[in-house]
Amino acid sequence: MPRPRKEKTNVSMHTIIIAADLTDEGLRLLTSADDLSVEVVAPSAPGLREKIKRAHAVISREDVPLDADLIASAKDLRVIGRLGASVSGIDLDAATSRGIIVTNTPGANAIAAAEHTLTLMLALSRRLISAHISLKEGFWLLDRKAKQGTQLYGKTLGVVGYGRVGRLVAGYALALGMNVIAHDPYVGESQRDDERVQLATLRELVAQSDIVTLHAPPTRETKGMFNDTLIRQMKPGAMLINAAHGSLLDDRALAEAIRGGRLAGAAVDVYPEEPPYNSPLIGMEQVIHTPHIGDNTVEAAQGVSILIATQVIDALRGDDYRNVVNLPFMPGMDYEQIHPSLKLAEHIGALQTALARSPIRKVAVEYRGEEMSGLVKPLTVALLRGLLAPALGEKVNYINAPVLAQERSITVTQAKGLKTGDYTNLVSCEVTWESGSTVVMAGTLLDGREPHIVQMDQYRMNFVPEGYLLFMGSYDQPGVIGKVGTFMAENGVNIASWQTGRAEPGGNTLTVMTLDAPIDEALLEALRGKEFVRHAVQIKL
Numbered sequence: 001m002p003r004p005r006k007e008k009t010n011v012s013m014h015t016i017i018i019a020a021d022l023t024d025e026g027l028r029l030l031t032s033a034d035d036l037s038v039e040v041v042a043p044s045a046p047g048l049r050e051k052i053k054r055a056h057a058v059i060s061r062e063d064v065p066l067d068a069d070l071i072a073s074a075k076d077l078r079v080i081g082r083l084g085a086s087v088s089g090i091d092l093d094a095a096t097s098r099g100i101i102v103t104n105t106p107g108a109n110a111i112a113a114a115e116h117t118l119t120l121m122l123a124l125s126r127r128l129i130s131a132h133i134s135l136k137e138g139f140w141l142l143d144r145k146a147k148q149g150t151q152l153y154g155k156t157l158g159v160v161g162y163g164r165v166g167r168l169v170a171g172y173a174l175a176l177g178m179n180v181i182a183h184d185p186y187v188g189e190s191q192r193d194d195e196r197v198q199l200a201t202l203r204e205l206v207a208q209s210d211i212v213t214l215h216a217p218p219t220r221e222t223k224g225m226f227n228d229t230l231i232r233q234m235k236p237g238a239m240l241i242n243a244a245h246g247s248l249l250d251d252r253a254l255a256e257a258i259r260g261g262r263l264a265g266a267a268v269d270v271y272p273e274e275p276p277y278n279s280p281l282i283g284m285e286q287v288i289h290t291p292h293i294g295d296n297t298v299e300a301a302q303g304v305s306i307l308i309a310t311q312v313i314d315a316l317r318g319d320d321y322r323n324v325v326n327l328p329f330m331p332g333m334d335y336e337q338i339h340p341s342l343k344l345a346e347h348i349g350a351l352q353t354a355l356a357r358s359p360i361r362k363v364a365v366e367y368r369g370e371e372m373s374g375l376v377k378p379l380t381v382a383l384l385r386g387l388l389a390p391a392l393g394e395k396v397n398y399i400n401a402p403v404l405a406q407e408r409s410i411t412v413t414q415a416k417g418l419k420t421g422d423y424t425n426l427v428s429c430e431v432t433w434e435s436g437s438t439v440v441m442a443g444t445l446l447d448g449r450e451p452h453i454v455q456m457d458q459y460r461m462n463f464v465p466e467g468y469l470l471f472m473g474s475y476d477q478p479g480v481i482g483k484v485g486t487f488m489a490e491n492g493v494n495i496a497s498w499q500t501g502r503a504e505p506g507g508n509t510l511t512v513m514t515l516d517a518p519i520d521e522a523l524l525e526a527l528r529g530k531e532f533v534r535h536a537v538q539i540k541l
Helices: 022-033 050-053 068-073 092-096 111-124 126-138 165-177 202-208 228-234 249-259 298-317 333-355 376-395 400-409 480-490 521-528
Strands: 014-019 037-041 059-060 079-082 102-103 155-160 179-183 211-214 241-242 267-269 287-289 360-368 411-414 424-434 438-446 450-454 459-463 468-475 495-502 508-515 533-540
Touching: 014 249, 014 298, 014 333, 022 037, 022 298, 050 068, 050 079, 068 092, 079 298, 092 102, 102 298, 111 126, 111 155, 111 165, 111 211, 111 241, 111 267, 111 298, 155 165, 165 179, 165 228, 179 202, 179 438, 202 228, 211 333, 228 249, 249 267, 287 450, 333 376, 333 424, 333 450, 333 533, 360 376, 376 411, 376 424, 400 533, 468 480, 480 495, 480 521, 521 533
Parallel strands: 014 037, 014 059, 059 079, 079 102, 155 179, 155 211, 211 241, 241 267, 267 287, 360 411
Antiparallel strands: 360 424, 424 438, 438 450, 450 459, 459 495, 468 508, 468 533, 495 508
């Protein structure tokens, strides 16, 4: 319930537009408040955008986009409430620059989503939908073998994404006597809540699992992660379930794998395009498809409605801020002025994660120079946001990044005297991997605006951390640059920029190439196979 309001002589009225289906209890919390004016508008109503422009708060689902133009024209807007965990469709940078609070309801529907996944898994393994339709159409079980299912007991379930929902699904599967393996690059051995769950790489998981279920958040890194290449590596006869997000899966590659007999079937609740008018999965006998109802239970709807109502009320009144996914910066702090420094810190964090070869356990930060003065906390939070975003996507923000880092057993300290270059203003970060290795990275701002990475461990560099970046470790020997250039040219890859640093003459070198477009996995593997290449990693920032 919302906190009691402070006594006020003049009550300020706040207009709230509700473009979503709230339960009666959630709606009552809003309409019964004497400082709120509430109007319910259908998400498809033609005048919705105009009403939002005059509102102090809006509560909606994903089907109501809040783009930069709308946010700029909504002069009184102070709070955006989103039902569910996803904030896609909301321009967070525009909202943050305006000081608009964006709040969501993560975890409120986790049980519903996990139970729906279990429902899909049981129905898929026992071919229930096909059997139901057969009997409905008047056919008894003439051919028992044709409708023969498989039992879950003793089978291996692969859980991709070991967050709230993934952990619940793993628990249900263990109760059914299944073996469970999980993949989450940001969860270490010490963070498992059940020792029966084995952690594995993604390739190991798909090769061993009889059923794979997806519970990863939608991020740049997870978009299309289950593509044709990865699906081909799945265990023959396996089944795939996606009740997380449509962007994780290439539905055409999945359909082809099922048609070709490589996979036994699939169950999907979410789609790349919704409604899924053009999905090849719709209508396939081996596929169970539901219309994005994973969180559609009475209890989940009630919990989400009450949670978003209380959060919006408290945020409007300034009483409390919960589940805020962006940061209303401290009073007097100019967002536009510090934004380049924040992006630099975020990029350093993202690069540290992308290049880490085992989970990061310690983070030590150091800030040098007048431009960084007074920004220790914001910069550290921004760095942690970049560090965690590849795994958590929209779930991590400037407010909750320290909490999420702590939950993942990542310790954060402020360092002094890191071995970095002599720059007037510098953001430096040393991370310690679970394996014990440490890596130092440092960056600065050119003309106070453009982020540049100037050091990566013992290598002195100078590159802009954006776009498609290819990091290549090699040996300091004649001809490497020419060989790589020829290799790229022969394969139609255009290199926009090239930076190479070396630890010592004749030792190891590190090269960072900015590419006009990403290279495919096969070409990257071919590059890794060159005798002069130690390692190669491709990153998109």
